[in-house]
């Protein structure tokens with residue numbers, strides 16, 4: 265039974281990914297921007313070189329990228345190459361491949377956003393749990409409100425403020441980038457380099473954490489208020505249990521269940537949630553890459569990053585679905 | 601139970617107030633009683649009269665905005681006497697379940713949905729006897745389940761895999777894990793259907809007898825009280841207005857409120873759930889002057905409006921808080937009983 269569930273769940277995953285990619289395929293095509301022409305215009309701006317026969321050149325490259333064919337043929341071709349694991353060429357950075365660009369950016373994004381997402385989850389959930397716990401001191405109960413106010417500020421605005429005050433005025437931390445370019449020719453695995461990376465990551469991480477921790481705290485506090493009043497928490501106290509045991513095994517353990525689902529969703533959206541902050545700090549992750557790709561309407565890069573995002577959402581949802589019955593025995597594997 | 605056996609629990613002038621936005625609610629307003637070893641005391645009264653508040657006060661589980669204002673509640677244990685109301689938090693935690701235990705009303709929800717029954721029982725044992733080897737704890741848990749007629753495979757189940765009656769039995773099993781001196785059961789069967797109610801109540805009574813513990817049984821169901829209790833206390837507006845042996849309470853209630861209560865019962869077999877009597881239940885926010893029952897009392901006198909009546913103990917060991925038995929002459933009060941009491945009924949005791 266568990267195996268058939270797994271198979272059903274996998275089939276569902278494939279279906280979700282396929283429909284999302286299909287939708288994604290047609291979306292950028294609605295844009296009037298022709299990425300190939302953009303690319304030459306860009307070249308022209310930066311080098312002053314003016315191709316004599318721009319239109320013919322554009323045509324040639326459209327053929328090269330397959331853009332001259334009818335849309336449905338392009339779709340079938342793209343799907344075919346996806347199945348072979350080929351994400352195609354980037355238009356804006358031709359001749360580099362999409363796979364290559366993503367491989368370069370992905371570790372940065374994962375590094376920054378996994379850490380911040382986990383930290384935010386832990387801090388926010390912890391504060392929310394304490395805020396709803398009747399025995400917490402008053403100042404702890406009052407912590408959620410200012411955090412929610414912070415969360416109302418968009419992360420990039422928060423980022424700008426941090427850059428201005430911490431990096432520009434106080435000069436405590438670097439203003440942007442992922443590492444000091446002059447010091448390191450390219451990323452290396454050494455202590456000085458890792459420390460340098462960490463120093464650069466503090467401000468972007470802080471912008472992301474401060475701007476979302478309020479939501480986690482709010483969600484957990486909401487659940488906590490409900491669970492704290494449940495009979496089983498009261499009965500645990502009647503049993504004479506230690507407060508710490510009641511807090512973790514009876515209160516947090518039940519209140520945290522919806523937060524776990526939210527965590528999976530947050531992991532799924534780490535690429536999109538970091539775009540603006542990455543861009544603001546010139547952080548070489550997927551967010552910055554996606555930003556550039558959208559500006560250039562570079563279909564293939566957009567598709568590639570979209571694919572990664574969709575996969576991340578779908579896989580993390582599936583992982584939650586599979587793990588959830590372990591967390592909550594009332595849920596069985598029978599539901600699709 | 602003989603009234604003069606050394607009581608296992610002695611409650612004196614217990615007062616609990618809820619400080620609400622609307623004002624102070626005197627939910628328990630000077631309650632005193634003794635509980636004899638092995639005694640089963642039934643506690644009845646209209647909804648909101650303070651029964652659960654009294655139980656929670658004894659467990660020291662009154663939460664803000666409530667506060668225990670005064671009084672004492674002394675339990676006699678093998679180690680000596682303990683005043684539940686003066687213990688510090690840590691000592692009180694040790695006393696809960698091991699000296700006095702509480703079986704909750706909401707058995708449907710009293711068990712943690714994400715932990716197996718086993719873990720929830722072990723948690724209780726671990727909190728009180730951390731040195732006990734796990735195997736011994738399991739044996740204890742099994743024995744407790746057995747004594748409430750549950751098989752040991754219930755240990756491996758989650759609460760949602762149990763029926764309502766089974767959940768309530770698990771709660772009872774937890775309540776008796778540490779052989780407490782006093783068990784408080786707050787409407788332990790009100791969520792169950794009638795047949796299961798009887799069975800669970802029978803189980804509760806049997807384990808209580810085996811342990812030699814005393815039981816305070818809170819409920820609305822007078823039939824269940826008649827079946828289980830030795831004595832019945834009638835509570836009105838935060839006070840005990842009468843405590844009488846169960847047979848006397850049902851055949852010859854003394855207090856006018858107790859009389860109305862008994863009379864309002866369905867006649868057949870004299871059992872069923874109490875549905876209320878004419879007049880409004882008093883607001884505990886603004887209690888009537890004097891005797892709290894006076895606006896609804898058919899025998900109200902001038903004195904009743906002015907000052908609270910004294911508690912009178914009758915020669916046959918009953919307690920009643922009413923001027924009829926203090927101020928009035930012997931003959932009059934007897935006549936009063938005559939008029940107000942329902943006819944003695946058959947089949948009242950189980």
Ligand SMILES: Nc1ncnc2c1ncn2[C@@H]1O[C@H](COP(=O)(O)OP(=O)(O)OP(=O)(O)O)[C@@H](O)[C@H]1O
Pocket residue numbers: 618619620625627645646647648649650651652653654664665666884
């Ligand atoms: N947490 C609270 N805050 C404020 N007032 C409360 C609180 N709990 C109880 N009360 C008030 O105290 C009074 C006694 O309540 P209690 O729950 O003890 O009644 P009860 O006799 O157990 O009623 P029931 O038969 O419905 O269970 C009620 O008037 C109620 O409104």
Ligand code: SF4
Pocket residue numbers: 855856857891892893894895897898899900901904909921922923924
């Ligand atoms: S004291 Fe007076 S008002 Fe109160 S119950 Fe007795 S007779 Fe009635």
Ligand SMILES: [Mg+2]
Pocket residue numbers: 651652653786
């Ligand atoms: Mg109650």
